[in-house]
Amino acid sequence: MELERFSYDNKIVRNFGFATMLWGIVGMLVGLIIASQLFYPALNLNLQYTTFGRLRPLHTNAVIFAFVGNAIFMGLYYSLQRLCKARMFSDKLSKIHFWGWQLIIVAAAITLVMGFTTSKEYAELEWPIDLGITLVWVIFGINMFGTILKRREQHLYVAIWFFIATWVTVAVLHIVNSIEVPVSFLKSYPIYAGVQDALVQWWYGHNAVAFFLTTPYLGLMYYFLPKAANRPIYSYKLSILHFWALIFIYIWAGPHHLLYTALPDWAQTLGVIFSVMLIAPSWGGMLNGLLTLRGAWDKVREEPVLKFMVVAVTAYGMSTFEGPMMALKNVNAIAHYTDWIIAHVHIGGLAWNGFLTFGVLYWLIPKLYKTELFSKKLANVHFWIGTLGIVFYASAMYWSGIAQSLMWKEFTDLGVLQYPNFLETTLQIIPMYIIRAFGGLLYLSGSIIMVYNLVKTAKAGKFVSSEETEASAMIRTKDRFKKGIRHRFLESKPILFLTLATAAILVGTLVEFIPTFLVKSNIPTIANVKPYSPLELQGRDIYIREGCVGCHSQMIRPFRSETERYGEYSKAGEFVYDHPFLWGSKRTGPDLQRIGDKYPNIWHYMHMEDPTSMSPGSIMPHYPLLLSQKLDISTTPKKIEVMRSLGVPYPDGYENIANKDLKKQADEIAKNLNENGIATSSEKEIIALIAYLQRMGTDIKVKNVIGK
Amino acid sequence: MKLIKYFSKKLLFGLIFFILSPVFISVFAQGVTESGEIGEGYYNFIIFLFVLLVAVVFALLFVFGMKEVSVEEEDFLLKTVKAPNKYLQKLNQILTRPTPIEKESDILLDHEYDGIRELNNRIPPWFNYLFIATIIFSIIYFFDYEIFESSPSQIQEYNIEIQTATLQKEELLKTGSLLDENSVTVLNDLASLNNGKEIFTINCVACHRPDAGGLVGPNLTDDYWIHGNGIKNIFRTITNGVPEKGMISWKSQLNPKQIQEVSSYIISLYGTNPVNPKPPQGEKYSGE
Numbered sequence: 001m002e003l004e005r006f007s008y009d010n011k012i013v014r015n016f017g018f019a020t021m022l023w024g025i026v027g028m029l030v031g032l033i034i035a036s037q038l039f040y041p042a043l044n045l046n047l048q049y050t051t052f053g054r055l056r057p058l059h060t061n062a063v064i065f066a067f068v069g070n071a072i073f074m075g076l077y078y079s080l081q082r083l084c085k086a087r088m089f090s091d092k093l094s095k096i097h098f099w100g101w102q103l104i105i106v107a108a109a110i111t112l113v114m115g116f117t118t119s120k121e122y123a124e125l126e127w128p129i130d131l132g133i134t135l136v137w138v139i140f141g142i143n144m145f146g147t148i149l150k151r152r153e154q155h156l157y158v159a160i161w162f163f164i165a166t167w168v169t170v171a172v173l174h175i176v177n178s179i180e181v182p183v184s185f186l187k188s189y190p191i192y193a194g195v196q197d198a199l200v201q202w203w204y205g206h207n208a209v210a211f212f213l214t215t216p217y218l219g220l221m222y223y224f225l226p227k228a229a230n231r232p233i234y235s236y237k238l239s240i241l242h243f244w245a246l247i248f249i250y251i252w253a254g255p256h257h258l259l260y261t262a263l264p265d266w267a268q269t270l271g272v273i274f275s276v277m278l279i280a281p282s283w284g285g286m287l288n289g290l291l292t293l294r295g296a297w298d299k300v301r302e303e304p305v306l307k308f309m310v311v312a313v314t315a316y317g318m319s320t321f322e323g324p325m326m327a328l329k330n331v332n333a334i335a336h337y338t339d340w341i342i343a344h345v346h347i348g349g350l351a352w353n354g355f356l357t358f359g360v361l362y363w364l365i366p367k368l369y370k371t372e373l374f375s376k377k378l379a380n381v382h383f384w385i386g387t388l389g390i391v392f393y394a395s396a397m398y399w400s401g402i403a404q405s406l407m408w409k410e411f412t413d414l415g416v417l418q419y420p421n422f423l424e425t426t427l428q429i430i431p432m433y434i435i436r437a438f439g440g441l442l443y444l445s446g447s448i449i450m451v452y453n454l455v456k457t458a459k460a461g462k463f464v465s466s467e468e469t470e471a472s473a474m475i476r477t478k479d480r481f482k483k484g485i486r487h488r489f490l491e492s493k494p495i496l497f498l499t500l501a502t503a504a505i506l507v508g509t510l511v512e513f514i515p516t517f518l519v520k521s522n523i524p525t526i527a528n529v530k531p532y533s534p535l536e537l538q539g540r541d542i543y544i545r546e547g548c549v550g551c552h553s554q555m556i557r558p559f560r561s562e563t564e565r566y567g568e569y570s571k572a573g574e575f576v577y578d579h580p581f582l583w584g585s586k587r588t589g590p591d592l593q594r595i596g597d598k599y600p601n602i603w604h605y606m607h608m609e610d611p612t613s614m615s616p617g618s619i620m621p622h623y624p625l626l627l628s629q630k631l632d633i634s635t636t637p638k639k640i641e642v643m644r645s646l647g648v649p650y651p652d653g654y655e656n657i658a659n660k661d662l663k664k665q666a667d668e669i670a671k672n673l674n675e676n677g678i679a680t681s682s683e684k685e686i687i688a689l690i691a692y693l694q695r696m697g698t699d700i701k702v703k704n705v706i707g708k
Numbered sequence: 709m710k711l712i713k714y715f716s717k718k719l720l721f722g723l724i725f726f727i728l729s730p731v732f733i734s735v736f737a738q739g740v741t742e743s744g745e746i747g748e749g750y751y752n753f754i755i756f757l758f759v760l761l762v763a764v765v766f767a768l769l770f771v772f773g774m775k776e777v778s779v780e781e782e783d784f785l786l787k788t789v790k791a792p793n794k795y796l797q798k799l800n801q802i803l804t805r806p807t808p809i810e811k812e813s814d815i816l817l818d819h820e821y822d823g824i825r826e827l828n829n830r831i832p833p834w835f836n837y838l839f840i841a842t843i844i845f846s847i848i849y850f851f852d853y854e855i856f857e858s859s860p861s862q863i864q865e866y867n868i869e870i871q872t873a874t875l876q877k878e879e880l881l882k883t884g885s886l887l888d889e890n891s892v893t894v895l896n897d898l899a900s901l902n903n904g905k906e907i908f909t910i911n912c913v914a915c916h917r918p919d920a921g922g923l924v925g926p927n928l929t930d931d932y933w934i935h936g937n938g939i940k941n942i943f944r945t946i947t948n949g950v951p952e953k954g955m956i957s958w959k960s961q962l963n964p965k966q967i968q969e970v971s972s973y974i975i976s977l978y979g980t981n982p983v984n985p986k987p988p989q990g991e992k993y994s995g996e
Contacts, residue, residue: 036924074791079822082821082822083821083824126791153821155819157821157824158826175724197890223822226824226825227822227823232812232816232824232825232826232827233824233825233827233828234806234827235826235827235828235829235830235831235832236826236827236828237828237830237831238816238829238831238832239826241831245839260862265853265862266854269849269850269854269860271846272849273845273846273849273850274846276842276845276846276849277839277842280835280836280838280842282840283835283838284835287835287842288831291804291806292830294809295809316737325936329862374726380912385804402939412963413885414880414885414886414887414963414964414965415873415876415877415880415886416963416964417960417963418963419961420959420961420962420963421911421961421962479896517918550839555865558862558863558865558866559847559866559869560866560869560870560873563866563870564960565960566960569866598956598957599951599956600952600953600954600955600956602924603954603956606914614914616910616914634746656865676954677924
């Protein structure tokens with residue numbers, strides 16, 4: 001058999017590797033800043049660019065798409081070439097992929113800080129960037145499948161199965177969730193509204209976790225763990241079972257983010273049961289990882305790479321057990337909207353994604369530079385600091401989440417809320433916020449130590465950008481298509497594999513989407529619910545721009561403790577004109593759905609200028625700029641037009657007179673403020689925001705009958 | 709070392725199973741979620757999570773903190789604690805059914821990817837049991853909620869909760885332990901007035917000034933009252949608010965007892981003559 005000479009592209013791997021480190025540090029630093037803002041609000045700096053609302057999406061996007069994203073590509077480009085015994089399909093495409101992805105990250109960082117956001121979690125980026133992501137993802141796909149097709153290895157290893165599922169599902173998720181109609185260059189409205197938007201968003205959000213943070217990382221684990229431990233994978237059968245079960249079941253579980261909301265009950269039930277059924281398929285990955293280490297545990301004690309991987313895989317197991325538990329309705333009633341969720345995602349993020357990335361980096365960089373790790377000792381220090389950081393982080397957040405939730409729900413013997421003032425519950429958990437930030441600081445410090453260690457390693461070694469190797473051309477043997485090895489047949493047919501994986505993820509998607517979109521009884525209409533006035537619409541866009549949804553929900557669950565505190569529970573029919581929905585997922589501040597008419601205009605005015613003037617001790621950022629900035633009303637006609645095209649019943653031609661109505665309403669609010677001693681003009685942004693806040697939830701509000 | 713390891717393992721499993729059981733039992737008992745107090749199951753679950761976290765940390769310490777043990781030592785240790793180990797091994801054998809490492813070559817698959825080999829170990833039976841158990845759970849759950857509708861929908865749950873609370877409230881009003889504007893009385897004891905002062909300082913001073921002399925809201929120390937004087941009127945004004953005039957409703961932020969305390973405190977401020985007060989508003993009431 002003649003051997004073919006070829007080379008592996010190591011340069012692209014190195015580039016993604018250093019991008020991972022860079023963005024990792026940036027993302028964690030932003031995380032540390034926003035964590036500190038919660039106990040030291042002055043860090044918001046009274047600038048709109050640095051408020052919590054705008055930095056939080058920056059943190060999530062940076063760690064998910066920049067840190068983890070680059071790490072996926074680093075590991076994938078390294079392992080795919082070797083598992084296929086082929087150089088990447090095209091160096092040019094690799095390069096475009098790399099620089100395209102970095103460009104998207106930079107564009108994301110700039111636009112998010114400037115307030116351009118769709119407000120949909122982990123999909124905040126506006127439509128031009130969405131298009132860019134689609135393009136880069138397609139290029140990545142061509143490059144990946146090109147490599148797979150020209151492989152010298154007949155069968156696809158399990159890691160590649162996970163890469164294939166990742167690619168196709170992320171593509172479907174991103175495109176479906178990002179269908180939006182542009183209003184201007186950096187502003188758009190999603191075509192979905194209210195309940196439907198919520199379902200699509202959390203189908204996306206949940207599966208972004210599944211197919212961006214989980215499946216590609218399982219792929220990495222299946223390559224780097226056996227490589228580092230030098231042990232065979234424990235069970236090939238288990239790989240097959242847990243792979244297919246995982247991708248088929250995962251896609252259904254999105255509605256567990258919307259338990260006890262206005263989402264129809266049947267969809268919630270599906271969310272619950274498919275989450276529970278996820279335990280075993282998820283644990284399949286952990287089992288195969290940990291059992292692969294059978295006979296290599298002595299190495300684990302020695303080797304920092306393996307230590308990181310073991311903690312990562314263990315944390316993956318914990319997280320994927322906790323997740324289904326939190327998807328049970330009675331547990332979710334406590335956990336939802338609280339820091340418990342933050343704890344949960346950080347077990348996944350810091351330990352599973354973070355530690356696996358670190359493990360891969362510690363293994364890979366010395367390999368790329370043909371040298372040994374600069375300092376094993378520093379890597380061990382990193383390991384312990386990081387672990388300690390996670391423990392501090394998680395225990396503080398579990399504690400604060402559960403404590404606050406119980407305070408929200410507590411009634412006195414007399415049947416009234418024990419803590420009627422929301423702020424009181426916030427102030428109770430401030431010490432936990434400090435401990436959390438300390439944990440984050442430890443974790444970040446560890447990462448900085450790693451970067452130092454790896455840069456030193458790189459400097460000591462010699463980088464080979466093209467690694468020469470040789471292998472024989474692919475020899476096709478016929479796979480007998482009989483029971484027991486049927487899957488083997490599939491592993492040599494990448495396109496068929498892709499098709500089946502796509503089918504697996506589409507089943508759950510269609511079963512949940514079609515009824516929600518087509519069956520009218522799922523969203524009962526409410527006659528009183530009317531479209532927003534032009535001023536309210538503009539105010540709503542300010543609410544979106546400032547990222548208010550990051551801390552304030554607009555979804556009152558049907559619990560006595562919530563209706564007592566906030567007012568009537570939310571109904572599906574109230575959100576039919578909400579493009580996008582703003583239900584939120586976290587209550588750092590109180591729910592705002594029934595805020596309308598609750599406080600006078602002047603209260604909102606003063607509260608925005610300095611929240612502590614109305615709520616002493618409040619940790620909300622100050623928004624003095626809203627008081628001085630002029631509202632841009634040139635966009636009103638276009639906004640009305642786009643909304644109408646999405647089915648919001650503004651009359652024909654209304655866009656031409658919309659600004660007249662807008663000014664009239666603004667004048668009324670300004671007049672009311674003037675009468676109360678506030679000197680302001682009707683052209684300020686604050687007026688629009690007040691208009692929106694005063695409108696919220698009032699369509700079906702039962703007015704308070706005031707004595708006398 | 710082995711002994712400690714063995715016993716800590718046993719203890720841990722025991723704990724986990726003990727704590728886990730009520731969680732599963734309480735899954736179907738959702739009707740009681742919010743009516744009344746929160747069930748025991750939740751606390752257990754929370755404790756369970758903590759234990760899990762701590763357990764993992766300890767497990768890690770164990771794995772990484774152990775000293776190197778030579779083969780002879782290991783053999784010796786294995787012999788000394790042989791009996792319990794046999795059980796564990798048996799359990800492990802039943803639940804996981806791994807092929808022993810020595811016989812690994814029998815199940816090593818013939819392919820190899822960049823040096824990575826794969827074993828063809830059987831899927832651990834306990835994994836299968838777990839998977840099947842969750843599927844059975846899910847089918848029962850689905851039928852329970854969606855086909856037979858034997859467990860309440862979320863709105864039914866809510867209605868039950870509200871019904872219970874309404875009955876409770878009626879009972880409390882009857883016995884006089886729940887205050888409303890008809891049953892409220894002025895408190896004169898120092899503790900209550902101090903509480904009232906604290907509530908006033910936190911919530912009211914933004915509009916009424918720390919000395920109650922009036923700012924956005926009216927002076928509360930003079931003879932003039934817009935919405936009536938006396939404990940009953942003040943209690944009602946604070947509870948329901950007068951939103952059109954800028955006074956918000958406090959009933960969602962203060963409980964009736966707190967409103968009683970702050971009302972009493974306000975009454976205690978009568979005639980304190982703060983410096984530079986807001987001009988009188990409302991009607992004049994003589995006396996208190």
